Amino acid sequence: MGEQVISGNTRIGIVGTGVISGTYLDHLAKLPGVEVVAVADLDLSRAQAIADQKPGIRALTSGELMADPEVDIVLNLTIPAAHAPVHEAALKAGKHVYGEKPLAVDRAEAKPLLKLAATNDLRIGCAPDTVLGTGTQTARAALDRGDIGVPTAATASFVTPGHELWHPAPDFYYQPGGGPLLDMGPYYVTSLVTLLGPVRRVSGRAGRSKDQRKVHTGPRAGETFPVEVPTHVTGVLEHESGALTTVLMSFDVWAARLPRIEVYGTEGSLSVPDPNTFDGKVEIATATARDWTELPVAGGYAGAGRGVGVADMARAIRNGEPHRASGSLAYHVLDVLESLLEAAAQDQPVDVASTVERPAAVPLGASPESA
Template identity: 50%
Template sequence: MDKIGIGIVGLGNISAAYLKASKEFPVLDIRGVADMNPDAARARADEFGLNAVGLDALFVDPSIDIILNLTIPKAHVEVGLRAIDAGKHVYSEKPLGIVFSEAQKLAAAAKAKGLRVGSAPDTFLGGAHQTARRLVDEGGLGQMIGGSAYFMCPGHERWHPNPAFYYEIGGGPMLDMGPYYITDLVNLLGPVAKVIGIGTMTRSTRTITASERAGEVIPVDVPTHVSGTLIFENGAVVQVTMSFDVAGHKHVPIEIYGTEGSLIVPDPNNFGGQIEMLSKGGEWANVDTDMPYADGNYRSIGLADMAHAILSDRPHRASGDLALHVLEVMEAFETSSRSGAVVDITTPVVRPAPLSKNITNGRLD
């Protein structure tokens, strides 16, 4: 199999998940890792038997085709632009950027140079979500009517050792968790046309309860409870709530409603999970996942799909266009909250192509 050279920038917590999953995809040849903290780069390189290099060396390495950008969200566009300037394709951790207009500059720069942008989340390529996609595409739900999407918790200061960035500009529940839910909804229903939203900040500070920083008070600069409605181009109306303020709830992650049936879609932060379907006049029943990549954490599948797409000259699924559309949708919640108006979404996007059941040796064509 032909391989694509990968260079990784940013060796924080999420990098371990990518490096473990990348072993499932032979097309990915990781040729160097770098971080602003050289010690972090060396430690991760030693853990996975990789080559730690300086940032400058990584960007000019001619054997590297794609920069995998695993830096913090507020650095995603800056690092992405540097990759594009170096003539590399770039695949970013979510979100694509923290400001829609800045992410547009990244997309435009890549287009001008004929380079590709990809972005997490890629969980919608997991077996459970691809099975749910097939059920929708087969028409068993009838005409799409609407749905709901919920992520609600008390806040990440309970478990994260350094949670301050979740409450800074560029953080908050929508930019942190919204990408998983909205990307999966676009995978299921297609593009979003309009957004109505409201965001509130319940507390101006948070107290860390995890690790050695327990008791430290951190400021809150973003809405921590965001709720509203997505109106899709196909007419479906979906209620969405993302919150760091809720003690607990009983909503399922995603429900989809049609004229002939309803579908429960599992947590879009995972690749697998239990699907349930109800046909009109019937009862809820479990649906077996019949697609691959549902039995583990496959964070790297979107990157691998992009690598295969480069080799075969086809569109990749976890694309920059998809991520830019999702970012505009997420930002529209705050715009609508400030203005009290319905916000029109301007970015065009095509639903990503579904995966085939017949995937062998990590190929995703």
């Protein structure tokens, strides 16, 4: 059986109409080659409210959306615990599927999805697609040009005092599947794999500063809740290329002056913008010019927003090409993150079982319809 051929615009059906769906709807409406034709939610009234505001979009139940012949790709925006079941339902219905991160709550849930998609000649895509913007892609172009020589090392850090300071119901950030590594790590590790290639081995340590935290905003302000996961994780990723990345992910830091991502090479250093954004300033310092200098944009989808990964996948399906924000990449990233937590728990390095090809660069001036 060959891969499904799509002619004309690729038609998207969204399952899950929470806050993030609004961002996707806004950006997908601006992108060529794709159109949202249906939305579904456990609360059908929420889907209907969107349909009432967006001409051409129908409100359906999840089952109706999966069975609808007018839907080519299911965009899964449900909560993380529902990612795998919704992906599976979409694939069994013969639909390509793209979802928010993570691909699934763990590797045991995620791996069968890749097999199911491959068996049925279907695609899986997964956020983050921020790495397809001009920020990470300009850094990628600099590395590919050899601007800092051979990359030998990198640092990646995300620190905050905790999401309970702003989120009215932050409990899930501190339950299994949460914590700083699994919450924000996908953005950083996806960017690192895009820049430096896959990871073969990890080592690390993990801890937490307190067993209880307090909600600071909303109707539950003042209420305490338990912390069940590490809230401070640090480690080293050994890339297949030989480069070593030092990572720090924490919900235990009140203030710090740390780079989001820096890459160090034999001839210089590269400062990479926040991987949770699509653009940002890329700076370089070299052996002959030690002062940091901003690089001109050299790659990536300009003006990108949430959903550019869906459009990139839709074009790739139409043209029979690999898509960049792939299920294989998302699985490898999840494998790296889980392996790092295992290395910390076991107090010894852990080999990463999976690998993935470094995604193709997004050239300067590219459009999701033609890149």
